[in-house]
Amino acid sequence: MTVLVVVAATARDPRFLSPQTLDSVLLWLPVLLVVALGQMPVIVTKGIDISVGSTVGLVAFSVGLIGKVNPSLPVPVLFASGLALGALLGSLNAVLVAIAKVPPVVTTIGTLTAFRGMAFLVAQGKQIDTNNVATALTDLGRNGVHLGPITVNWLLWLAFIPGALLAWVLARSAIGRTVYAVGGNPVAAALRGMDVKRILFSVYIWSGACAGLAGVLYLGRYGFVSAASAGVNLELNAIAAVVVGGVPVSGGSGSVLGVLAGCVLLAVVNVGLSVLGIAADWQLLAYGAVVMAALLVDAVGRRAKESSVVAA
């Protein structure tokens, strides 16, 4: 699908396949990727975390504020505080879903609004500007590893850390396999004595922590945070990326590589629409159409696979 979009776009305008475009894609990717990586195990357990967009906004602003007040703080401390704050916000979702048994959609729609509200309270009408943010942090987006004509920015490398971790945990560890088991057949999981509650708890904290990390990446990439707009609609993009990446909303399966592919597709489309000079008014509609087309291809493919299994 991604290849298809790239080929179509290049055919229309050869400029598309330029290092500049690639750099923009690579810069667009980290925040979305990390949020989607957080979202993925939640969806595998048949859940959903809609609150992450606001988590990103709140963490980005809070960490920006911490950096503004203490300009001497080293960058790793900023990342640690972002992770910790995200995990704390995620644990609120975890308690509501796993222990109070509130449906995930309801829980996270509630916290989506609540976290955005907190961001407004923290901001008190102010914004975080580039000159408030440590250059060591914003440099992570400007510099990186040069591979020929393109630059893989440091933010993306940072995003690969949770990606590699999640890939290993889901594929190899007991807790990861139990995530698939709980999503695939919750009744059987309980009958076989698995701790369903602990798994649900863990995935929402993970989602929150990832959104926290994404908040710091957001700060590093833009260097500018407004409490009203940072991370808005990001949760929908992340969910779309996960589903486009082959994780069914009904849970139970999916891979980290698929999620990566889903994010790349969304990033390419998003950047591509601007490069191709599609009028701004049309971009959102075109973006939505591509997402729906990807989902349709996926659904048709899945149905074909299922019917072949039945026939066998």
Add this chain to the structure above:
Amino acid sequence: MSSLTARGLTVAYGGVEVLGSVDLDLRPGELRAIVGENGAGKSSLAKACSGVVRPVAGVIEIDGQARFFANPREALDAGVCLVHQEPLGFDDLSVGENVCAGAWPRKSGGIDWKQVHNQAAACLQRIQFDIDTRRRLASLSAAERQAVELAHGLARGARVWFFDETSAALTPTESARLFAVMRQLAAEGCAVGFVTHHLQEVVEHADVITVLRDGKLVGVLDKGSFTQADLVKLMVGRSVELDSPSAHKPGETVLRVRLLCVPGAVQDVSFEVKAGEVVALAGLVGAGRTDVAQAVCGLSRYRGEVEVCGQDVRRRSAAARWREGLALVPEDRQHQGLLLPLSICTNATLASLGTFSKVGWLDNIGIRSATVEKGKELGLVYQSPDQEVRLLSGGNQQKVALAKALLAKPKLLVLDEPTRGVDIGAKYDVHTLVRQLADQGVAILMVSSDLPEVMALAHRIVVMRKGTVAAEFAHQDATPEKIIAAASGGDSALAS
């Protein structure tokens, strides 16, 4: 050597007792069959012994030690494993992971994968199954999935086994293989109990048979000490109720089903129901009776003809069929028949809102009075018509489901297990109502696993087995023994 002794096990669901003070002994080296009609409490007994449901009374001893199981995990830890009718398991995990699920061997830094696959392969080999443990579970056949389920029990070190109608989904060859495995487990000193409907299996494989009826233990038979006919008599054997159907005055044909096929469930089923007639679909669970009822009501795809009042209704949706005088009371009232959190009024008039609306607005006064009137007719016990249906007892819920169907003024009423899980009083009320409706000329198609109910209500009885019609009896020719024999494919000679 392992054994299980249960004394006075009692199980109740929502206040309705399904198992009353039953004893069970599983001895090492023995295959014990647990038999009974649908609803006799066979599965409940197996579940109560393996921690899936909690008995309200009774004692369970494993190897002479009293045990209490709060959940299946505790039972597994004590060595008691229940193999379910539908294999459980995780489609997207590997065979090896499924076998070891819940107790994956660990080593520092994660799962010991080598150990997972070795252990799984060893367990599968013990029951003579050679399955690549790296395959996804979803790619396995029903029999192989069953083997994975068994291997899971072996991996957990199970010594006391229950099989709950495990052979139902298997072909004869596969099921022979399963019984060979059970025999092997017994030979290794395990205690094995199996629940089944199929009398042939009981005669062939069981060393001892526990017979249940209406949640009570009615007999323990030793191999060779009985005939299939004795077994049937013991399973059915309650005093024949004196009730019989209302006078049979059939009118015009209301429902004609010809060569009905539902893929995977029903094959070439034909029958008719006339006005004023009650026709029962009898048979075992899984024989395709509900599939026939659902096809008639337009709830599933089918081939063949379904005619209502002389009109082929193939192209009519379920809703259109309701409008033309077909009403269904489904078998699962909690999920299919009623909207539990809504009021009695809302539920009762759900299928007939058209008659209660004036220029698009609902006539709430009319709805209330119609509900109250119908409630009185059915002997519904309630506090207010605005009461939530979930607060009613099973019998009263069923009456609301019936009221919903009756307010639609049906010409053909399809009842699927109309008295399952309701108390005796409500059952009597429902039976009286069915007779009255037949007298008023309503055609009634009833699916029922309750033989006395079939005998008491049906003018004609269509017995289904494995998706086909096995026999059809007029009321005066039918006996419970004949019906059971036809339904379970037993020796037809014993029917006479």
